[in-house]
Amino acid sequence: MPIDPSSAAGATRSPEGQRPPDPPQTVPPVGPQEPSRERHEVGWRAFIWRIGLPVILGAAIWPLPSPGGVSTQAWHMLALFVATILAIILRPLPMGAVTLLGMLAAVLSGVVPLTAPKDDPTAPYALMGFANSTIWLIVMAFLISRGFIKTGLGRRIALFFVSLLGKKMLGVSYGLAVADLVMAPAIPSATARGGGIMAPIMKSVAEVYDSRPGPTARRAGSFLAINVGQVNAITCAMFLTAMAGNPLIASLAEQQGVEITWARWALGAIVPGLVALVAVPFVVYLIYPPELKETPEVVSMARGELRRLGPLSSGEKIMSGTFILLLLLWTVGDMVLGIDATTTAVIGVAVLLLGRVLTWQDIIAEKSAWDTMIWFSILFMMATALNQYGLISWVSDTIAGSMGGLGWVPALIILCLVYFYSHYLFASATAHISAMYVAFLGAAITLGAPPLLAALLLGYITNAFTSLTQYAGGASPAIFGTEYNTVAQWWRVSAVAGLVSVTIWLVVGSGWMNLVGLA
Structure with missing residues (x-):
């Protein structure tokens, strides 16, 4: 039979009435699987261009004059956002790591503060999403x-x-x-x-x-x-x-x-x-x-x-x-x-x-x-x-x-x-x-x-x-x-x-x- 009966895990019960847990390596992950080290890690040359292209694009957008009606702060956030999105697509690192670098760049460049400003608690700040x-x-x-x-x-x-x-x-x-x-x-x-x-x-x-x-x-x-x-x-x-x-x-x-x-x-x-x-x-x-x-x-x-x-x-x-x-x-x-x-x-x-x-x-x-x-x-x-x-x-x-x-x-x-x-x-x-x-x-x-x-x-x-x-x-x-x-x-x-x-x-x-x- 194509489905292994052992995979059903129904032959025995624990005292609480649940099936014994599968061995850790057989429990399928709930979310997207993290690629293995061999699959995820790329060579240094590939890593450099995958991380380099977003940095170059963001750096190119940053000094450009912002269009009429757009503040410099908004334009700088756009530069960081575009760079982050491109890095997510190219995936030099996992998505969480890429976005963490984007947040760090936003804080260090002064585009957003790390925590809520005391003079304007409604203003955006780096850690605001974690309270959403x-x-x-x-x-x-x-x-x-x-x-x-x-x-x-x-x-x-x-x-x-x-x-x-x-x-x-x-x-x-x-x-x-x-x-x-x-x-x-x-x-x-x-x-x-x-x-x-x-x-x-x-x-x-x-x-x-x-x-x-x-x-x-x-x-x-x-x-x-x-x-x-x-x-x-x-x-x-x-x-x-x-x-x-x-x-x-x-x-x-x-x-x-x-x-x-x-x-x-x-x-x-x-x-x-x-x-x-x-x-x-x-x-x-x-x-x-x-x-x-x-x-x-x-x-x-x-x-x-x-x-x-x-x-x-x-x-x-x-x-x-x-x-x-x-x-x-x-x-x-x-x-x-x-x-x-x-x-x-x-x-x-x-x-x-x-x-x-x-x-x-x-x-x-x-x-x-x-x-x-x-x-x-x-x-x-x-x-x-x-x-x-x-x-x-x-x-x-x-x-x-x-x-x-x-x-x-x-x-x-x-x-x-x-x-x-x-x-x-x-x-x-x-x-x-x-x-x-x-x-x-x-x-x-x-x-x-x-x-x-x-x-x-x-x-x-x-x-x-x-x-x-x-x-x-x-x-x-x-x-x-x-x-x-x-x-x-x-x-x-x-x-x-x-x-x-x-x-x-x-x-x-x-x-x-x-x-x-x-x-």
């Missing part, structure tokens, strides 16, 4: 998602839906899609869901029919791999806590006077997201069909794995109850009980600690959460400084002015499409968000678009473009790494599927948000 509640929301969500993986609940959910819908290959793709959708609200790492949970099960399904990278890939694996990537991008768009960049979007939108709560984000996304989850896999099935259409053995495989897992452990039961509690509080807690999304996430982590699903060692060992906090906080600080220093409004006005007399509807469509397809130039969703989101949102608002509608549409499209290329971010690199698809196959199919997805978000999404009063 939205950033703590995503950190807590990373910790919660560790419970899904540690208890095995995430894998059980995926196998369950495959066992229900897996008689046909298209049904397998829908089963994986529903499983991803169920886990998305509480697992903010696209890589953990798509690459750590869904991709191994997808690969096991393919191997049931001896579909492996190479000559037999088109039997099943090629179709399923692209579908897992496309679905992951859609589910990331459906919840504020489904992708690490979404809370950054909410924070940047707030700087434009737009409040995006967990419930608002989910309400706006539910209908277009469900439509996309139905339509996109079917489109991929039409333009890139698997050779095998009937897959009865997959149902037997999934049911056999579920039998080996046995009944829910106490850890899985606590994780399930915590997940339901989180969904309830995220949906109505702010409106009814006055409990915001971040407080809800902290409650979830506390329950998992008290229920012994997570240990304090699990908390402090979750490197992805703390790494995300660092780069997230620093990029938030830089974006805030650019906005408060007046540069974002100048860029937004410039973009809006270039569109002449266009009404806000065609202008918003153009902005969304440019924002979507420009992701071919980015290898990081975070870099793209930081560089373009707030300026495009500002331009849309200036042109008369309803602020919340524009903010949500650009946010949803941010997630949709993460499946465009094999380096686009999210789960794409991990899924492409299964080697079922060539670069040409991935780009060709994803270009069509991506266009379908973004059309659904624009057309169905706009209509739905207008209907429910979000426009």
Whole structure:
């Protein structure tokens, strides 16, 4: 059987009713995996040009005269911001290290102080992001998602839906899609869901029919791999806590006077997201069909794995109850009980600690959460400084002015499409968000678009473009790494599927948000 029964970890129970923890080396990381030393470290020549180009670009922008209406302080922050974004793309060092250097440069150059100025506590300062509640929301969500993986609940959910819908290959793709959708609200790492949970099960399904990278890939694996990537991008768009960049979007939108709560984000996304989850896999099935259409053995495989897992452990039961509690509080807690999304996430982590699903060692060992906090906080600080220093409004006005007399509807469509397809130039969703989101949102608002509608549409499209290329971010690199698809196959199919997805978000999404009063 392609899935090793030992991986189910269901044969024995600890006294508390949880499965014994896997050996440390077998526990999949919740967030993006840190490359190994051999993979990450580059030669000195490559390191010098990767770090040198951003420094040269920043140094070139710094002394230039700032345009009319832009202060020198804003221009200098732009120079540091552009250099930091380019370094994130070129990756001479991990993202956290790159942003830390950018923050240091901003402090040493006097562009921002390290701590809040006593004479103006509202002014931007280097450490301001670390006190931002939205950033703590995503950190807590990373910790919660560790419970899904540690208890095995995430894998059980995926196998369950495959066992229900897996008689046909298209049904397998829908089963994986529903499983991803169920886990998305509480697992903010696209890589953990798509690459750590869904991709191994997808690969096991393919191997049931001896579909492996190479000559037999088109039997099943090629179709399923692209579908897992496309679905992951859609589910990331459906919840504020489904992708690490979404809370950054909410924070940047707030700087434009737009409040995006967990419930608002989910309400706006539910209908277009469900439509996309139905339509996109079917489109991929039409333009890139698997050779095998009937897959009865997959149902037997999934049911056999579920039998080996046995009944829910106490850890899985606590994780399930915590997940339901989180969904309830995220949906109505702010409106009814006055409990915001971040407080809800902290409650979830506390329950998992008290229920012994997570240990304090699990908390402090979750490197992805703390790494995300660092780069997230620093990029938030830089974006805030650019906005408060007046540069974002100048860029937004410039973009809006270039569109002449266009009404806000065609202008918003153009902005969304440019924002979507420009992701071919980015290898990081975070870099793209930081560089373009707030300026495009500002331009849309200036042109008369309803602020919340524009903010949500650009946010949803941010997630949709993460499946465009094999380096686009999210789960794409991990899924492409299964080697079922060539670069040409991935780009060709994803270009069509991506266009379908973004059309659904624009057309169905706009209509739905207008209907429910979000426009």
